Amino acid sequence: MTCAGCAANVEKALRSVAGVAEVSVSAATGKAICQFDPQQATVNALTAAVRKAGYGIEKPANTVSVLPWWRTPWLPVAAVVALIIAGWALHSDPLLITATALAAYPIVWTALKTLARRQINADVLVATGVIASASIGQFLAAAEVALIMRLGELLENFTIERARRSIGSLMEHMPLIARVRRGSREEEVPVEQVEVGDLCVVRPGEKIPVDGVVESGQSSVNQAAVTGESAPADKSAGNEVFSGTLNISGALIVRATRVAAESTLARIAALVEAAQQREAPIQRTLDRWARWMVPLMITLSLLTLAFTGDVTRAITVLIVACPCALVLATPTAIVAAIARAAREGVLIKGGQYLEAAGRLKVVVFDKTGTLTRGEPSVIDVKQFCPEHSSAEMIALAAVAEKMSQHPFGRAVVEHADAMQLAVPDPALFEAHHGEGVSARHNGQRILVGKRSLLERHAVALDASQGEHLAEHEGHGHTTLMVAHDGKVCGTICVSDEPRAQAADAVAELRRLGIEKIVMLTGDNPRVARSVATRLGIADVEANVMPERKAAHIESLRQAHGAVAMVGDGINDAPALATADVGVAMGVSGTDAAHDAADIALIADDLSKVAFAVGLSRHTLRIIRQGLVFALLFNVAMISSAMHGVVSLIGGAVAHQISSLVVILNAMRLLGYGKTRPRP
Numbered sequence: 001m002t003c004a005g006c007a008a009n010v011e012k013a014l015r016s017v018a019g020v021a022e023v024s025v026s027a028a029t030g031k032a033i034c035q036f037d038p039q040q041a042t043v044n045a046l047t048a049a050v051r052k053a054g055y056g057i058e059k060p061a062n063t064v065s066v067l068p069w070w071r072t073p074w075l076p077v078a079a080v081v082a083l084i085i086a087g088w089a090l091h092s093d094p095l096l097i098t099a100t101a102l103a104a105y106p107i108v109w110t111a112l113k114t115l116a117r118r119q120i121n122a123d124v125l126v127a128t129g130v131i132a133s134a135s136i137g138q139f140l141a142a143a144e145v146a147l148i149m150r151l152g153e154l155l156e157n158f159t160i161e162r163a164r165r166s167i168g169s170l171m172e173h174m175p176l177i178a179r180v181r182r183g184s185r186e187e188e189v190p191v192e193q194v195e196v197g198d199l200c201v202v203r204p205g206e207k208i209p210v211d212g213v214v215e216s217g218q219s220s221v222n223q224a225a226v227t228g229e230s231a232p233a234d235k236s237a238g239n240e241v242f243s244g245t246l247n248i249s250g251a252l253i254v255r256a257t258r259v260a261a262e263s264t265l266a267r268i269a270a271l272v273e274a275a276q277q278r279e280a281p282i283q284r285t286l287d288r289w290a291r292w293m294v295p296l297m298i299t300l301s302l303l304t305l306a307f308t309g310d311v312t313r314a315i316t317v318l319i320v321a322c323p324c325a326l327v328l329a330t331p332t333a334i335v336a337a338i339a340r341a342a343r344e345g346v347l348i349k350g351g352q353y354l355e356a357a358g359r360l361k362v363v364v365f366d367k368t369g370t371l372t373r374g375e376p377s378v379i380d381v382k383q384f385c386p387e388h389s390s391a392e393m394i395a396l397a398a399v400a401e402k403m404s405q406h407p408f409g410r411a412v413v414e415h416a417d418a419m420q421l422a423v424p425d426p427a428l429f430e431a432h433h434g435e436g437v438s439a440r441h442n443g444q445r446i447l448v449g450k451r452s453l454l455e456r457h458a459v460a461l462d463a464s465q466g467e468h469l470a471e472h473e474g475h476g477h478t479t480l481m482v483a484h485d486g487k488v489c490g491t492i493c494v495s496d497e498p499r500a501q502a503a504d505a506v507a508e509l510r511r512l513g514i515e516k517i518v519m520l521t522g523d524n525p526r527v528a529r530s531v532a533t534r535l536g537i538a539d540v541e542a543n544v545m546p547e548r549k550a551a552h553i554e555s556l557r558q559a560h561g562a563v564a565m566v567g568d569g570i571n572d573a574p575a576l577a578t579a580d581v582g583v584a585m586g587v588s589g590t591d592a593a594h595d596a597a598d599i600a601l602i603a604d605d606l607s608k609v610a611f612a613v614g615l616s617r618h619t620l621r622i623i624r625q626g627l628v629f630a631l632l633f634n635v636a637m638i639s640s641a642m643h644g645v646v647s648l649i650g651g652a653v654a655h656q657i658s659s660l661v662v663i664l665n666a667m668r669l670l671g672y673g674k675t676r677p678r679p
Contacts, residue, residue, distance in 0.1 A: 001025075001030060001055065006055070007025040007026060008025075009053050009054070009055070009114075009117070010025045010032055010050055010053060010055055011023050011024075011025040011032070012053070013049045013050055013052065013053035013055075014032060014034050014046060014049055014050065016049060017036070017041050017045050017046055017049050018040050018041060019036045019037040019038075019039070019040025019041035020034060020035070020036045020037075020041055020046075021035045021036060021037065022034070022035040023035075026331060026335075032050070034046055053113075053117065054110065054113035054114065054117070074154065076102055076103070076150075077103075077147065077150055077151055077154065079102060080099045080102050080103040080143065080146075080147050080150070081147065083095050083096070083098055083099035083102070083143075084096065084099045084140070084143050084144065084147065087099060087139075087140070087143070088140060093139050096139035096140055096142075096143050097134070097139055099143040099146075099147070100130065100134055100139060100142045100143040100146055103143060103146035103147045103149075103150050104127065104130045104131075104142070104146035106150070107123050107126055107127050107130065107146060107149060107150070108127045108130070108131070110123040110127075111123040111124040111126070111127035111128075112127075125297070125318040125319055125322055126145065126146075126149050126319060126322075126652075128315060128318060129145055129315040129316070129318060129319050129648060129652075130142045130145055130146050132311055132312070132315050133145060133312065133315070133648060136311065136312070138312070138648070141312075141647075141648050141649055144649045144652070145319075145648055145649060145652040148649070148652040148653055148656055149652060149655075149656065151656070152655070152656025152659065152660065174191065174207070174209075174243060174244045174263075174265055174266070175191060175206070175207040175208075175209045175244075176190065176191055177189070177190065177191065177209070178190075178191045178193075178194045178198075178200050178209035178210065179200060179201045179202070179203075179206075180194060180198050180199065180200055180201075181198075181199040181200070181201055181253070182198075186201055191209045191210070191259075191260065192259075192260050194209060194210055194256055194259045194260070195256065195259065196256055196257060196258070196259060197255065197256060198210075198255070198256045198259075199215060199253055199254070199255055199256075200212065200253070200254045200255075200256060201251070201252075201253060202247045202251065202252045202253075202254055203247070203251050204219070204247060204248065204249055204250060204251065205246075205247070205248070206246075206247050207243075207244060207245065207246055207247070208221070208241050208242065208243055208244070208245050208246075208247055208252070208254060209243060210243050210254065210256040210257070210258065210259050210263060211240075211241070211242050211243050211256070211257050211258035211259070211262075211263045212240075212241055212254040212255050212256045212257050212258075213238065213239070213240055213241070213254065213255050213257060214235050214236060214237050214238065214239050214240075214241060214252050214253070214254055215237065215253040215254065215255050216237055216252075216253045217236070217237070217250055217251050217252040217253055218234070218235070218236045218250050218252075219234075219235055219247050219248060219249045219250035219251065219252050220232035220233065220234055220235070220248040220249045220250075221233050221234075221235050221241060221245050221246065221247055221248060221252075222245060222246040222248055223242060223245045223603075224245075226242045226243075226244060226245055226265055226345065226602055232248055235252065241254055242263070242265060243258070243263035243265045243266070244263075244265040293321075293323045293326075296321075297317070297318060297321040297322065297323075298318070300317050300321060300638060300642070301314045301315070301317045301318045301321070302314070304317045304641070304642050308642075308644070310644065312647075312648050313641065313642070313644050315648060316641040316646060316647065316648050316650075316651040317638060317641045317642055317651075319641075319648070319651045319652055319655050320634070320637035320638055320640075320641050320646065320651040320654055320655055321634060321637075321638050321641075322655060323630070323634065324655070324658070324659045325626070325629070325630035325633065325634070325658040325659045325661070325662040326627065326630040326631065326634070328626075328659055328662050328663060328666075329623055329626030329627050329630055329662045329666070330351075330623050330626070330627075331351075332626075332662070332663050332666035332667070333619050333622045333623045333626065333666040333669060334351040334354060334619070335666075336666050336667055336668075336669040336670050337354055337615055337616070337618075337619040337669045337672075338351075338354065339670060340615065340669050340670050340671075340672050340673075341611075341612060341615055344608060344611055344673070345601065345602035345603050345605070345608060346599065346600075346601055346602075346608050346611060346612050346615075347599065347600040347601075347602065348598075348599050348612065348616075349597075349598050349599065349600070350598075353581055353598040353599060354615075354616050354619055355616070355619075355620065356562060356580045356581050356598075356616075357564065357581050357599065357612055357613055357616035357617075358613075358616035358617045358619060358620040359561075359562050359620070360514060360561075360562045360563070360564050360580070360581065360613060360616075361514070361515045361516065361560045361561035361562050361563070362514070362515065362516045362517075362518065362556050362557075362560045362561065362562070362563040362564070363509055363514050363516075363517050363518070363563075363564045363566065363609070363613075364517075364518045364519075364520050364552075364553060364556065364563060364564065364565045364566065364575070364579070365517070365518070365519050365520070365537070365566045365567075366519075366520060366521060366549075366565075366566065366567040366568065366572050366575075367519055367520075367521035367523060367528060367531060368496060368521065368522075368523065369568045369585070370566055370567055370568060370585050370606075371498055371499065371502050371519065371531065371535060371606070372496040372497060372498050372499065372502075372531060373496060373497060373498075373499055373604075374496065374568075375407075375411075375496070376407045376408055376410075376411040376478070376494045376495065376496045377411050377414075377415070377494065377495065377496075377497065378411055378412060378415040378492055378493070378494055379477065379493050379494070379495045379497070380472070380477070380491075380492075380493035381393070381394060381490065381491070381492055381493070382468060382490050382491045382493075383489070383490040384465060384488050384489060384490045384491075385484070385487055385488065385489040385490065387487075387489075388484065388489050388490075390490070391419060391421060393482055393484075393489045393490050393492075394412070394415060394416050394419065394421060394492065395416055395421045395422065395423060396441070396446050396482065396484050396489065397412050397416075397446070397448045397480070397482045397492055398412055398413045398415070398416035398417075398421065398423040399423055399424060399425075399426050399439060399441050399446060400426060400429070400437050400438065400439035400441075400446040400447070400448045401413050401437060401448055402423055402425060402426060402429075403425075403426065403429040403437075403439075404429075404431060404437050406431075406437075407496075408478060408480065408494045409437065409448075411494050412448070412480070412492060412494070415492075424441070426439035426440060426441050426446070427439075427440045427441060427443075428440040432449065432453055435449045435450045435452055435453040435456075436448050436449010436450055436453045436480065436481075437449060438453070438457070444484060444485045445457070445483075445484075445485065445486075446482075446483070446484050447459065447481070447482070447483040447484075448480050448481070448482050448483075448492075449480060449481065450480075450481065451469060451481055453481070454481050454483050454488070457483070457486075458486070459483045459486055459487070459488060461481075461488060462488075465488055465491075468491060469481070469491065472491070472493050475530055477493045477494070477495045477530075478493070478494045478495065478527075479491050479492075479493050479494075480492045480493075480494060498531055498534055498535055499604065499606055501605060501606045501607045502535050502606050503534065503535045503536055504607065505606035505607050505609055505610050506535050506536050506537060507536060508607070508610035508614075509609065509610050509613060510536075512610060512613055512614055512617065513617075514613070515560060515561075516539060516556070516560055517537055517538075517539065518537070518539040518540070518541060518556065519531070519532045519535075519537050519539070519540045519541065520541045520544055520549055520552055520553075520565075520575070521540075521541070521542055521544065522542075522543065522544055522545055523542055523543075525540070525542040525543065528540050528542040529542070547574065549565075549572065549574065549575035550574040550575050550577070550578040552575075553565055553575050553578045553579050554578060557579075557580065562580040562581070563579050563580050563581075564579055564580065564581040564582070564583055564609075564613075565578070565579035565581075565582050565583065566583040566585065566606075566609055567582075567583075567584065567585065568584065568585055568586070576597055576598075581598050581599060582597045582598045582599070583597055583598070583599045583600075583601065583609060583612070584597030584599070584600045584601065585601050585604055585606075586601065586602070586603060586604035599612055611673060614672075614673070615669070615672055615673070618669065618672055619669060622665060622666055622668065622669060623666075625665060626662040626665055626666060629658070629661060629662065629665075630658060630662055633654075633658045633661075634658070637651065637654050637655075637658075
């Protein structure tokens, strides 16, 4: 397929097969996705329909085959060039006729098949021009027109193939062989034969063959192929690793949890490839326009012939008026942008979401797990009781919290573990909902929680302790009071800290022109406002339950325009679905988050939100540039051709130049954000 017209022909052919429910065809990716009822249709029937329409189907291959030099598509073009030069130098019509036949054969053959289907495309117009030129004895012009069209087609295919390869190269990170430990032996097996639960040995410098969990070993792993992160991540026992990532320093033993096509890298490649098939709304509009342009081109050509009587001039109008550049502007930009995003660990699920992200007015963030790490940690310890040191107080609090499932309790226990403190089990444990916990250890009561818990157990705070508590609460921290044997030992402040990139991401979104940035959270207003202030977010909606977030999203859309919701992809699913663009954070291993979001961020990196918005806006600019250029260029060339300013050969050159300019401009998106500040 070489243009949107080809894609439309293939789509029409597939839809004609009984049992076909849905078809999506993209000339830019060279792929067709077809959903059908296997009781009514077969793969052979679909293949036959495509072949009958005049197109071939390539069987997928695991390896890239290299054609011998005598079968490369450039060889016939080189032969035509040699024949044209010789024919021109020797004034030999036979050589020029041979050059014309060699160059025009595939064009004419495709044109005849197109006409047999009662359709008209660029090949029909070019074939008409070539035959008409030859019929009036202009063999040099006929050969040059055919050569220019063939050369232009090869250059277009070569350029678009860069974007196609950028997706295929995702799977190049996948190793073909895995070293599996079975019993006391290590075996090298094809990666497809690794099973869930197998232990894979990964040495320094090797790629990890499966998704899994590190059983033993320590190393740094380059995860750029999956998450887009440039800095290596430290991995040790219990950490998750992904297929296709590079083990840098130490040896790792990895227990496989996802293998082959179920691995994260394979699913990313499949998602991105499917995304490139989904057209943006602007593309569907252009495709409708293009259908009306063919009869308009023919009308202009006939009018030129009628008023001038010049056949060559009329044919030139046909060639320059073909809207190839116009219909290529959008799909090539979409393919390139989605490929570039995937390289950064940003999965955009289709052209419609890329277009929507480029038109955003409002970005709404969930707080916990999105703007913050979602993992509370101890940030301050204050000792009040001289009978206990700070370490002893933390150990007592950890004993009381050891049986607790509350995140703040786990933060206290983890803090004690980090200090390598002994934390025995409590003799008795009781959770007090909304207040804290109580426990018995060595015959004495330990209380950890709010002031109200201590007061209910007749433990009073003095003035200095009350002031300390009020100070931390004013900063939005959760302060746990610790009491032992009826006395206040001190306080432990726990906070869910903002992510390192959160403030910069908010500032970047504002620089990109986002009019309103909102925090939407179920937390209390004091904590929410504290976090929002630190991140530079002025608009905060607190105490909002998950089921009410969707209503807030809708009200923001009504008031301001297109809205994006950034959340964890699971708890925020209703809000993600309601927003114009739902963005899920950190979805490297979760199917649910993939399903909930329109844009999925593989890593918990908020800077990728701004990257996605910036890329989307830049893509829309590239598309507009291509469309404006194509329209103005076509109008100028049609006018020039009708007035005889442009020759037949000049028209063929101009036609190819317009298409190549649009494609090359779109391919700039493959380098977005690499060597210059993101707009």
